[in-house]
Amino acid sequence: MLIGNRLQLQLKEKRYISPRSLELTYSSMEPLRYIPGQFFSLNFTTEKGEFTRSYSIANCDFDIQTNRSLTFVITLVEHGKASDYFKNAMIGSEISASGPFGNLILPRQDPQRYILIATGAGITPYRSMLNELKKRLALNEQLEIKLIHGVRDPDELLYRDEFRALHAEQPNFEYTACYSRASDDLKAFERAGYVTSEFERLKPVEGEDMVYLCGHPLMIDQSVEYFEALNFSVANLKREKYLFSAI
Numbered sequence: 588m589l590i591g592n593r594l595q596l597q598l599k600e601k602r603y604i605s606p607r608s609l610e611l612t613y614s615s616m617e618p619l620r621y622i623p624g625q626f627f628s629l630n631f632t633t634e635k636g637e638f639t640r641s642y643s644i645a646n647c648d649f650d651i652q653t654n655r656s657l658t659f660v661i662t663l664v665e666h667g668k669a670s671d672y673f674k675n676a677m678i679g680s681e682i683s684a685s686g687p688f689g690n691l692i693l694p695r696q697d698p699q700r701y702i703l704i705a706t707g708a709g710i711t712p713y714r715s716m717l718n719e720l721k722k723r724l725a726l727n728e729q730l731e732i733k734l735i736h737g738v739r740d741p742d743e744l745l746y747r748d749e750f751r752a753l754h755a756e757q758p759n760f761e762y763t764a765c766y767s768r769a770s771d772d773l774k775a776f777e778r779a780g781y782v783t784s785e786f787e788r789l790k791p792v793e794g795e796d797m798v799y800l801c802g803h804p805l806m807i808d809q810s811v812e813y814f815e816a817l818n819f820s821v822a823n824l825k826r827e828k829y830l831f832s833a834i
């Protein structure tokens with residue numbers, strides 16, 4: 588069981604950012620400190636009992652020391668306990684949370700290149716890192732960042748406009764979308780297939796690249812196998828697996 592700071596949160600905003608994904612913003616009375624890339628565990632009660640589910644922080648704050656809000660995105664699954672709870676949660680409702688947790692965070696010292704890979708809502712940790720990534724790109728002309736997001740179809744590309752804007756303004760930032768269920772009329776940044784089919788193109792090099800993986804357990808397992816075969820280790824292959832809960 589995860590043990591961290593316990594916080595009481597109140598729902599302030601709620602909106603669909605894709606047909607299956609809800610963005611929720613909760614506020615806290617206490618400062619809600621975190622490192623971009625981490626997650627919180629949220630405890631909620633339904634008529635079936637008390638449950639805990641984890642969600643990555645999607646906040647993209649300038650001052651993470653004074654921040655008092657937690658934004659996260661849930662991709663709804665049919666008959667899911669958290670999915671049903673958050674779909675019906677009213678503005679003003681309260682839940683408790685603990686955290687932050689997780690090690691999917693940027694190191695002090697940049698590698699030559701970051702390869703950031705996500706499926707679905709697994710893009711949110713990188714959204715949380717966006718201001719820091721912009722800062723690092725501005726300070727270090729050699730730094731390159733490749734961001735690859737795998738989703739079913741274009742409707743599911745969460746925070747697409749923010750990533751596309753950085754791609755347009757920063758030549759060292761590349762944003763690629765991979766669609767498992769769409770292959771028509773693809774734009775230059777779009778591909779048909781899974782994120783794993785992009786790895787060969789990137790030619791990852793152990794010792795030069797740092798690889799981040801976040802999202803579906805199967806994608807993480809397949810990717811870890813690929814990168815470990817190239818001698819990547821825990822130091823340069825970070826991962827956050829969105830494991831489904833057993834209860």
Ligand SMILES: Cc1cc2nc3c(=O)[nH]c(=O)nc-3n(C[C@H](O)[C@H](O)[C@H](O)COP(=O)(O)OP(=O)(O)OC[C@H]3O[C@@H](n4cnc5c(N)ncnc54)[C@H](O)[C@@H]3O)c2cc1C
Nearest residue numbers: 640641642643660661662664667668669670708829830831
């Ligand atoms: C560290 C961590 C961070 C996470 N961050 C996020 C996040 O930012 N956003 C997010 O949406 N989720 C995230 N998850 C997953 C999240 O915690 C829940 O598992 C997810 O929201 C489903 O919960 P639920 O209660 O609605 O479904 P449950 O009641 O747990 O499951 C209902 C049914 O749906 C199936 N199911 C559950 N999840 C999926 C899925 N992803 N795909 C297909 N079938 C599924 C289950 O096997 C079960 O049959 C994270 C998980 C971990 C461990």
